[in-house]
Each structure stands twice: as structure tokens, then as C-alpha cells.
Amino acid sequence: MKQEILSAMVIRNLQTVEELEKVRQLEVMIWGLEDSVPVNQSVAAVKNGGFILGAFLKEELIGFQYNFPGFNGKKIYLCSHSLGIHPDYRKFGIGEKLKIAQRETAIGIGYDLITWTYDPLETVNGNLNLHKLKAVCNTYMENAYGEMPDNMNAGIPTDRFLVEWWIKEPIEKTEPDKGHSLVIKTSTNGSFLTPHEMDLMQVNDSLFVPVPGNFQEIKKHNFPLALSWRERTRKVFSYYLSQGWTVTDLVKDDEQSNQYLYLLEKGAHRHGN
Numbered sequence: 001m002k003q004e005i006l007s008a009m010v011i012r013n014l015q016t017v018e019e020l021e022k023v024r025q026l027e028v029m030i031w032g033l034e035d036s037v038p039v040n041q042s043v044a045a046v047k048n049g050g051f052i053l054g055a056f057l058k059e060e061l062i063g064f065q066y067n068f069p070g071f072n073g074k075k076i077y078l079c080s081h082s083l084g085i086h087p088d089y090r091k092f093g094i095g096e097k098l099k100i101a102q103r104e105t106a107i108g109i110g111y112d113l114i115t116w117t118y119d120p121l122e123t124v125n126g127n128l129n130l131h132k133l134k135a136v137c138n139t140y141m142e143n144a145y146g147e148m149p150d151n152m153n154a155g156i157p158t159d160r161f162l163v164e165w166w167i168k169e170p171i172e173k174t175e176p177d178k179g180h181s182l183v184i185k186t187s188t189n190g191s192f193l194t195p196h197e198m199d200l201m202q203v204n205d206s207l208f209v210p211v212p213g214n215f216q217e218i219k220k221h222n223f224p225l226a227l228s229w230r231e232r233t234r235k236v237f238s239y240y241l242s243q244g245w246t247v248t249d250l251v252k253d254d255e256q257s258n259q260y261l262y263l264l265e266k267g268a269h270r271h272g273n
Contacts, residue, residue, distance in 0.1 A: 002092045005057065009094065011101045014052045014064075017043060022061045023052060030084045037066065037082075050078070051109075053101050055085075055094055062086040065098040067106070070115065078106050080116035080165075099133055103167045112168045117144060117160035119153075120237065121215040121229060123260045126161075126250040130262075134172060135165035137247040140237040156219065156226060159234055161247065176249050176263050180206045183236050186259060192218050192225060193258050195232045200239050207245075208261040209236050210253065240264055 014020055020042045027036035042052060045068040055063035063085040070079040080102065085094050106114055118125040120137075129135050139162035146158065181204055185196040193212040211233060212218055219226035241247070245264040253259040 005089065005092050006094070006097065008057055009062070009097070010056045011053055011098065012056065013105060014054045015046060019054060019061075020046070020052065023054065023064045023066070026061055026064060026084055026086060027082075029086070042066065049109075051105055053098055053105065055098055057089070060086075062089045063094045063098055065102050067102065067114075075113070076111075077113040077115055078111045080114050096128055096132060099128070103165075107167055112166060114165045114167055116163050116165075117141065118163065119159065120161045120233060120247075120262070121211055123211060123213045123215070123250065126211075126260070126262070129161075129163050129165075130247065130250045132171075133165060134169075135163045137161040137163055138241060140234070140241050142234060142238065155223065156230055157234075159230060161237075176206075176251060178208070178251065178254070178261065180204065180208045180263070182261075183207055183209050183240070183264075184232055186210050186256065188257055191258065192222055193256070194225065195229055198232055198236055200236070202240075205266040207240070207264050209233065209240075209264060210256070210259050210261055213252070213258045213260050 014023065017039060020039050023042065024036050024039055045066070046052060048069065050066075050068035052067070053065040054061050063083075065083045066081045067078050068081060070077050083095055083098060102114065116129075118129060120126060120140075130137070141160045141162055143157040144160040145153075181199070181202055183199050183202060185198075187194050187196065191214070193210070195210075212229060215226065215229065218229065237247070241264075245266050247262055248265050249263040251261050251263065253261050
């Protein structure tokens with residue numbers, strides 16, 4: 001089924017108002033009307049250095065990826081604003097296909113860096129962003145978007161990783177050595193991973209930060225535990241990234257159920273610095 005969909009799917013760069021209206025309709029389905037981008041805004045992005053990719057199955061739009069240009073006073077880069085998949089077509093690898101098409105399109109018009117944000121407690125996103133695409137994170141943003149009432153974020157501070165994807169570098173998929181020190185001790189309480197004491201005194205060049213693989217389930221059934229994960233990982237990531245570590249990968253822990261491990265490396269190459 002997955003391979004059939006991917007083989008039949010076509011990704012193209014969207015240009016017309018009619019195509020961009022389809023994107024907004026899909027956004028409304030996924031996130032609601034208030035969080036959808038007005039078509040006049042998406043048209044302006046497309047005409048001024050950005051682009052929007054659409055994934056089509058026959059004539060049905062089943063996914064999209066939206067970008068606009070950014071500038072930090074020193075460098076021009078591409079801001080990857082949103083990626084959405086129709087609910088009926090998730091878990092087929094469409095998001096990864098859109099990101100690869102984004103990379104090729106961005107290189108073709110002169111970009112070498114793409115940035116975006118994601119919640120580090122959402123491990124599906126982390127697996128795609130850091131493990132598969134080999135992006136990195138040097139910046140932790142506390143409550144980046146303020147209070148958000150949607151199902152994914154309600155009640156939880158919207159902390160985010162700021163991802164840097166240097167797209168002209170080859171994507172190398174190598175498994176890290178899992179023998180590095182754990183910064184947060186954990187245990188399993190039923191099906192939920194529980195954080196315990198933290199270690200902010202690591203002197204190794206590499207370390208692991210554990211996170212649960214089912215954060216939304218934890219949030220639904222044990223909200224105080226979800227908040228505890230946010231608070232503890234915030235302290236750990238904020239501290240180590242401010243001290244020069246870079247988040248370079250996310251891997252599944254083979255020994256602890258529902259546990260994933262962020263790899264942090266001291267002195268890893270920080271592009272553009």
C-alpha cells in the first residue's frame with residue numbers, strides 16, 4: 001500500500017491561486033481555519049523567493065510543504081514554515097518525500113540553508129529531522145509560540161528546537177555509539193517513561209538526553225508527567241546548548257521501552273559561525 005501510494009504520487013511546485021486555495025483547504029482540515037495561511041499571503045511568498053510544494057495522488061492534494069525566505073542580518077536562508085499531510089495518508093513516508101523535494105527545489109534557486117522549528121518531545125518529527133535528514137540543532141527556544149489551544153499543544157509550553165539543515169552537504173546515515181552517558185535518569189511506570197534526576201555536570205564530548213516516544217499519550221493520560229518532561233528537558237537542553245553542544249541525532253533506545261535518545265556532541269561543526 002505504502003509503495004503503491006508513493007509510486008503514484010506526484011510532487012510539484014505550486015504557482016496558481018487555484019492550487020494554493022487547495023493548500024489552504026487542506027490546512028483547514030488539519031489545523032482549523034484560524035491556523036491556515038490566507039491565499040494572498042501564500043501567493044506573496046511564492047512570488048518573493050519562497051515556494052510551496054504539493055503532493056498529489058491523481059488530482060487530490062494529500063500533502064504540502066510551505067516555505068518563505070528569511071534573513072537574520074547576515075545570511076539569507078529558507079524558512080520551512082509548515083508541512084501537512086492529509087489524515088488518510090499519514091505514516092506512508094510522504095513527509096520525507098516532501099522534504100527531499102524541498103531540498104532539491106531550494107538548491108535549484110540558490111539556497112544552502114533551511115531552518116524550521118519542532119517540539120523535541122515529538123519523536124516522529126525528531127526522527128525525520130535529525131536522523132533521516134541529518135539536520136542539527138544549536139538553539140533551544142522556550143515557549144516559542146506562547147499558548148496554543150490546539151490538541152497537540154494545549155496546556156504545554158511551546159518549547160522548540162530551531163533546526164538547521166545545510167542542504168548542500170550529503171545526507172549520511174550512520175548509527176551513533178549508544179554507550180554515551182544519559183543526562184536524565186529514567187524508569188518505566190506502566191507504559192509511561194518517567195524522568196528522575198538530571199546531570200548538568202557532564203564533561204564528555206558526547207552525551208544522550210532521553211525522551212519518551214509517546215508524549216501525546218502521556219499528555220492525555222498523565223498531564224503532570226507531561227509537564228515534568230517539558231520542564232526537565234528544557235533545563236537540560238537549554239544548559240548544554242548554551243555551553244556549546246549541538247543536537248545531531250535521535251535514535252531509539254534498544255534497552256528501555258518507549259525511550260528515544262537525543263545525541264548531543266560538544267564542539268560539533270556549527271555551520272555558518
